[in-house]
Amino acid sequence: MKTLPALTALTLLAAAAAYADEKPVALKDAPGRDAVEANCAACHSLDYVRTNSPFMDRKTWEAEVGKMINVFGAPISAADAKTIAEYLVKNYGMGG
Amino acid sequence: MLDRRRVLQGMSGSLALLPALAKAAQPAFLTSGLPGGEYDTAVLEALPGKKPLIRLAYRPPNYETPVSYFNTPVTPNDAFFVRYHLSDIPERIDAQTWKLSVGGDGAATPVQFTLADLQKNFAPVEIAAVCQCSGNRRGLSDPHVPGVQWGLGAMGNAVWKGARLKEVLAKAGLRKEALEIVVNGADGPAVDKTPDFIKSIPVWKALEDNTIIAYEMNGQPLPHFNGFPARLVVPGWTATYWMKHLITVDAWTKPFDGFWVKSAYRIPVGKFPVIQHFQTQVTDVNEPITEMVVNSVIASPAEGHKVRRGEPVDVRGVAWDAGYGIKRVEYSTDGGKLWREAALGKDLGRFAFRPWSFRFASSSPGTFKIMVRASNAVGQTQAESLIFNPAGYHNNVIRPLTVTVA
Numbered sequence: 001m002k003t004l005p006a007l008t009a010l011t012l013l014a015a016a017a018a019y020a021d022e023k024p025v026a027l028k029d030a031p032g033r034d035a036v037e038a039n040c041a042a043c044h045s046l047d048y049v050r051t052n053s054p055f056m057d058r059k060t061w062e063a064e065v066g067k068m069i070n071v072f073g074a075p076i077s078a079a080d081a082k083t084i085a086e087y088l089v090k091n092y093g094m095g096g
Numbered sequence: 097m098l099d100r101r102r103v104l105q106g107m108s109g110s111l112a113l114l115p116a117l118a119k120a121a122q123p124a125f126l127t128s129g130l131p132g133g134e135y136d137t138a139v140l141e142a143l144p145g146k147k148p149l150i151r152l153a154y155r156p157p158n159y160e161t162p163v164s165y166f167n168t169p170v171t172p173n174d175a176f177f178v179r180y181h182l183s184d185i186p187e188r189i190d191a192q193t194w195k196l197s198v199g200g201d202g203a204a205t206p207v208q209f210t211l212a213d214l215q216k217n218f219a220p221v222e223i224a225a226v227c228q229c230s231g232n233r234r235g236l237s238d239p240h241v242p243g244v245q246w247g248l249g250a251m252g253n254a255v256w257k258g259a260r261l262k263e264v265l266a267k268a269g270l271r272k273e274a275l276e277i278v279v280n281g282a283d284g285p286a287v288d289k290t291p292d293f294i295k296s297i298p299v300w301k302a303l304e305d306n307t308i309i310a311y312e313m314n315g316q317p318l319p320h321f322n323g324f325p326a327r328l329v330v331p332g333w334t335a336t337y338w339m340k341h342l343i344t345v346d347a348w349t350k351p352f353d354g355f356w357v358k359s360a361y362r363i364p365v366g367k368f369p370v371i372q373h374f375q376t377q378v379t380d381v382n383e384p385i386t387e388m389v390v391n392s393v394i395a396s397p398a399e400g401h402k403v404r405r406g407e408p409v410d411v412r413g414v415a416w417d418a419g420y421g422i423k424r425v426e427y428s429t430d431g432g433k434l435w436r437e438a439a440l441g442k443d444l445g446r447f448a449f450r451p452w453s454f455r456f457a458s459s460s461p462g463t464f465k466i467m468v469r470a471s472n473a474v475g476q477t478q479a480e481s482l483i484f485n486p487a488g489y490h491n492n493v494i495r496p497l498t499v500t501v502a
Contacts, residue, residue, distance in 0.1 A: 022154040025137075043183060043286040045154035048244075053133035055240040064242055071355065073289020092133070 025050065032087025035080045043074060053092035061088040125150055125162050127247045128399060130235040134245050145319055147174045152244055156180035157321065161249035166395035166414050169442065169449040170224070171252030173314050178321040179229050179250060179335070181293045181356075185283040189341060191317075191325045196309070198264055202274030202299075202347030207267055211325050214311055217267075218259035221308050224448035225331035226253045226416045227338055230361055230385045234488030236495075241488040248393050253414070253449035256329045258310035262303040265347065270299075274347040275376055277302040278354075279328055282341035291355035296348065297330060297337050298374055306331045306419075306447065309342060331447035332372075332419035334385050334489075336361045351376045361385050367483055368490050369476050372418070387418035390478060391492040392425060392452070392470040402500045408457040409499060411438075414449035415470035424471045425452040431465040431496065438468070458501045465496045 025046035027033050040046060056064070065085045068074040076084070122128065122135050140148040141159070149159035159178040165171055191211050199206030209217075228251035235245035244250075265277070276296040284292050301307060310329045311318065318324045323340030330337040336356075352358075362382040363370075374384040392415035403409055415422045426435040441451030450470075458464060471477040478492045 025154070043290070044156065047137050047151075047153050050133045050137040051131060051152055051235075051245045052242055053131060055131050056242060060242060071359075072285075072291070073287055075287065075289075 028091040030087060030091050032083045032090075035083040036087055039074065039076045039080055039084060040068070043068075043072070049088065049092055054094055056088075056092070057094050058085075058089045061085055061093055064088075124398065127163065127236070129238070130247055131240050131245050134235060143178060143321055145174065146178070146321065147172070149175065149177065150247070150249065152246070156183040156185065158244050159321075160246060161252055163248050163393060163395055164398075165249070165252075166393050166449070167412050169253055169414055169444055169451045170314060171254060171449075173254070173316055173319050173322065176227075176252040176254065176313075176319065176322050177229070177250050179244070180283060180340075182283055182285040182290060184286050186341060188320070189282060189324055194325050194343075196264075196326065196342060196345065198268040198345045200274075200278065200346030200348055202271050202349045203265070204269030204271055205267075209264070209267075211311060214259045214264075214309060214326065218263050220257055221260055221305075222255055222257045223306055223308065223329070223331060224253060224255045224444040225306075225329060226251060226388065226447060226449055227329075227335045228252075228388055228416075230334040230336050230489050231487065233491035236491055236493075237484065237488040238482060239484075241486055243488060251335075253416070253444075254313045255315070255444075256308060256310040257312035257315075258308040258326065258329065260305060261307045261309055261328070261345070262305070264309060264345065265302065268345075268347070270347055271349070273349045274299045275350060276348045276352050278344075278346040278348050278352050279337075279339040279342060280344045280346075281323070281327075281339045282343050293356055294352075294354045295337055295339055296352035296354075296357050296377075297333075298376060299347070301330065301333070301372075301374075309345075332387055334361075334388055336385065357384060361489075362487070363489055364485055367485065371420075371474070385489050388416065389490045389492045390417035390420075390422070390470050390472045390476045391415065392468050392478065394466065394468055394495070394497050397497075397499060399497050400500070401498075402502060403457075405461055405501055406457055406459050407501075408455050410453060410455055411466060411468075412451070412453045413468065414451055415468075416447075416449050417470070417472040417476065419447045420476070421446040421473040422450040422470055423473045425450075426469045426471070427454050428467040428469075429456055429458075429464050432467050432494070435469070456499065461501050464499045464501060466499055467494050467496050469494050 062085045141151040142148045152158045161177045165175045196209045232250035278296040280294045308329050311326045328339045377384045393413050395413040425438040438452040438454040
């Protein structure tokens with residue numbers, strides 16, 4: 001496993017009120033993973049991504065990212081939102 | 097028990113991370129039919145004060161009760177499922193300084209109560225009731241839908257003790273114009289713009305004798321992760337209304353307009369056999385989820401259980417509904433052709449899990465599809481096929497379990 005993303009996640013966790021011994025949740029190493037870790041993990045652990053796979057198509061993953069921004073107020077830039085959706089579609093979507 | 101599609105899904109989720117470890121089988125604590133990614137991710141893990149539960153998410157914490165706990169009708173506090181929406185949850189609440197504020201524009205005399213006030217100034221009420229997440233079994237939706245991918249165990253039954261909400265509201269001078277009772281807990285979002293988890297119930301539901309503010313669960317204070325020191329208990333309705341770490345109760349004279357009632361936790365109008373509706377929140381297309389639908393679960397044996405010819409298997413589990421009362425539990429061992437009645441166990445009350453059991457044995461070998469179907473006192477029974485809805489609610493499809501006789 002890579003250690004760099006793990007450290008990023010740990011830093012985020014230190015800021016959030018974490019319970020038990022939350023360990024970094026490993027996501028597939030692919031372009032866009034840094035954006036997912038830097039944005040999504042601020043509000044929730046990344047096991048949500050893994051357990052919600054691999055059944056979502058592009059439209060559904062894009063809707064999920066949009067919901068996090070528009071409904072839940074996640075402060076994610078438009079550029080990052082695109083990177084995140086692309087990463088999720090390719091790595092945690094239907095048929096890659 | 098492994099079906100090929102799921103094995104392939106599981107592999108596609110894990111190969112990139114663990115090239116050397118091909119997933120051989122689903123973990124025994126997970127049921128079949130969940131998204132492939134869940135089999136690679138969920139583990140058994142104990143939160144502080146809890147037994148090992150199925151961890152679906154660290155933060156906010158979502159932990160499911162393993163199905164073996166449904167061999168008995170009362171779910172132990174330390175095995176009771178844990179569900180939070182937002183990740184800023186209090187690490188500890190001091191029972192000495194905790195206060196419940198009761199007010200709103202529908203209350204003439206706003207008032208605060210300490211935990212001791214709730215315990216001493218109101219007649220204690222005890223009720224056994226099922227607390228089931230609206231999304232229990234979401235992970236079994238076909239097709240799958242986004243959300244926490246619950247299997248069978250986002251539920252439990254406990255004996256709750258507390259003060260009647262209607263008596264608490266009376267002390268705050270509930271006005272006859274009050275329409276909804278709005279409740280909030282001490283947990284909150286990680287970022288300010290996320291809508292806080294706030295819910296409302298119709299005033300008529302709040303005034304029912306069985307709706308209580310519970311400070312005890314199975315004779316003990318509530319576990320922290322189940323809402324210490326007090327939570328709302330709305331027997332018959334899904335757990336979304338059972339606000340944990342309750343801190344405010346407000347009577348509103350107009351419909352509550354928050355996200356978690358207006359937009360979330362909604363079911364399509366007219367699709368489910370529901371008798372009680374949240375009238376002030378119904379739109380042309382959808383309405384808030386309210387009552388639980390009649391359902392049952394097989395707690396033992398485990399899926400894929402193997403026995404020898406003639407060897408008896410005790411099949412056990414629980415059934416429940418919205419409080420109309422379980423009337424009958426039937427079972428089939430031939431895939432649904434012939435149905436017989438299972439024996440019903442102790443009746444802990446109409447809102448509680450009702451245990452049932454039967455014994456199965458076969459003198460000839462084969463694979464037997466065990467099915468169980470619960471019906472209630474108002475003629476409702478479990479669905480034969482999924483009533484699909486986008487949030488994966490109300491899944492009470494009859495769920496076969498395979499036993500092999502060799």
